[in-house]
Structures are given as structure tokens and as C-alpha cells.
Amino acid sequence: MTKHGIQEPTFLILTALAAGPQHGYAIMTDVARISDDRVRLRAGTLYAALDRLRTDGAVDIDREEVVDGRLRRYYRLTPSGTELLAAEAARLTAHASVATARLRKLAAGAAHVALRRTGLAGGTA
């Protein structure tokens, strides 16, 4: 999974669980908050992802309780899930730092060209 990276909703679910055990509805609201409302998970996507993560051993059930007659299950990150999230965060950070460095270089190059043009224009005047 780490070799090819993980999908954004999965990354955000793991990030939400990094704050501590949470139940399904809390994960959905936390993911929306983390992504500034850009990613809005729905129940079908959330539980398909949770099932996959449980099968892969990245997430496990922390505890269960019944609230208003409805089952509420809390999920937590496993050590393997923590490793997965850390590896993905490091990968994204590395990509982001390369992108930032190149953007800085691009901006510096553009500024240099602009300066030269200004200088040339000044010389001919």
C-alpha cells in the first residue's frame, strides 16, 4: 500500500483516527473539518474504507457502546496503521518540499528575467 501511496479519503480517515479512537459519524465530521469541507465522506465510502483498513490491519475496533438503542463502534489506529500514516505523510511532505523548492526556483528565475528586461529597457532609453 505504501509503495503506491494511499487514496486521499483513506489518508484522511487515518489522520482523523490519529487524534484518538472515534466512531463512524465522528470520523466523517472530522474528515470534513481536516479537509476544510473539501472531502465529505458518506457512509458507503467510509465503511468500505474501514473494512479494507481492518482487513489490512491498519485499524481495529477500540470499543462498542449502545446509544439511543443504536450500536456505536469506536475505531483506533493500530501500530501498523500508525506506520502507514507516517510513511504516507513523509511521502507527501517529500513531494511537497520538492514542489516548493522548484516553485521558488521558478519564481527566482522569472524575477531575474524581469530584472534583466528592466535593465535592458533602462539602457536603451
Add this chain to the structure above:
Amino acid sequence: MNGEGVLERRYRRLLAWFPADHRRVYGEEMIGVLLASAPDDQQRPSPAEAADLIGGGLSARFRSTMTRMGEVSWRDALAVCSTALPAMLLGILVVRWVREAWPFGPEWTYPLSDYYLPALAVALPVLVAFRFRREAAGAAILAAALFSMLAIRSALRFSTDGLEASFCIALAVQAIALTAGPGPRRGVEIMTWKTWLVVAASGLGTGAISQYYYRALIPTGPAVLVAIAILAAVGIALALTLPGRVARGLIALIAIPAVPCAVFAVQFMAAANSNGVGSPFPNLVFLIVFVLVGAATGMALRQQRRSRPTA
């Protein structure tokens, strides 16, 4: 029933898209989350919710199938396939031969009379395969390629049909089973007398249906339904008479040649009330056959290279 009750019932109906195992573990929890996220006045799932639940359910079903297919013993499934598939094809042809030799009844033209050559090419290699598996695989590959070419020629001249394409693909699958699997000897070891009974019954049953199908002695719709029922019964019977790890693989392998027939039957039913049967689909199928034959040839060559003693 109050508003939440109605909404809950509708959510439960959508949850049926998920496999039973998934529903057992997450069903109640998902209902709780869905109801918690729904506004107070919501009466029915929104289109986005419905799409998400259907998509999630299908994805969960696909994953569950893939997990189960991962447990399949493909070597044994290929071994049984290399024995059972030609036996089924032979069953179909036996019905045809018997019907043709029947002295009473009207004369009919067989659009698939070219079957006899490939039929022999399938039946003989299996008998030979007990001793000369590699040669038998080669013969099956050759038969598939030859029949593909004959079928393409016929498809270019006349309208062709799904049964012809199915037969063609069955030959290619047989070639692959003979080449990639351990061979019919292992297949016979695994098959019980009950499996043989299922194989014989399904071959003869499909043959009988194909006779009715071509002569339209019964309307096409019921014929198709009976054919589907036979295929389903074959699948269930195979699952009951073989170990699960073998049966799942075998059903998948036998389903490959059944696909063109099924698609053609649906197209036939759709076109029956309009202007006939003409369809470009079977012609496209032969491209798939060529790919399968190519794959089988590649595997045969690879196997030959592996089995050749190194200098």
C-alpha cells in the same frame, strides 16, 4: 410508521447492495450513521447517498469475490476444466448427432455444421492427453485458431451468433487449461462420479436447449430462461460435487465461454420485437478469441522452454 422509520427502511433496502458478511458486521452501525447525518425532515435517501451506498456495496462485493477467488486452487480447477469442458462440448454434439440422424421430422439447415471438425479436435486431444499432454494442447490451440478463422469468414458472409462464438472461446479455454494446468489425469482424480453426472447432464441439457433454440420450437424468451436455469443448476451442482476451492475456479473458467451466448441471448430478446437479430457483437468476440489463442500459444511456448533440458 414515522418519518425516521420510513427513511430507515429505505436505507436498509439500499444496504442490500452490500454482501451479507459486510451487513452483519457494519449494517446496524451504518444505519445509525446514516440517520445521524440525515436532516430531520428527510424522507428518502438523496441521490448522492443512494449512489454512494450502491457504489460502496458493489465495491465490497467485488473485494469479497476477489478474496474468495484468491483462495482458489487454479491448478486443480484447470485440471478439471481440461477434462470437464470437452466432455460438456461432446454432450452438446451428441445431441446434435442424434437429432440429425433422427429419420423423422423436417430437414433443417445447421448454421453451425462447421462444428464437427473442432468437435473432433476437442474430443481426440483429451483422449490423447492422458499420454501426450503437450501435443494435445497444441492440437487444441490449432483447433481454436482454425475455428476462429472459419468463424470470422462465416461472420463476414452471414450473420453469426453467440453459440458459435462461445464454442470458439471454449476451444481457447480448453487450450489454456491443457497448457497451464496439470492435465486431465489430475482432473479425473479430482472428479467424482457425481461430477461426471453433472458434466454429462449439462452437456446434454445445453445440446437439447440449443436444438430448440435454433428451431424456435419454443419461444426464445423461455428458451433463454431455461438455458440460464441450466447454467445456474450446473454451477450449484459443481459447487456441491467438488471441493469449494476447485469449484469456484472451474465455474469461472466455464463461465468465460458462456458470456457471448448470454450477451447474444439478451440482444436477441431485445431485437426480437423489432427488426431481427443482426449484431456486430459476435464479430468482436472473435478478437477476444484471438487474444486467448495468443495467450495460450505464449504459455505453451514458455512451458516448452521450461521443460527443455538446459545444455
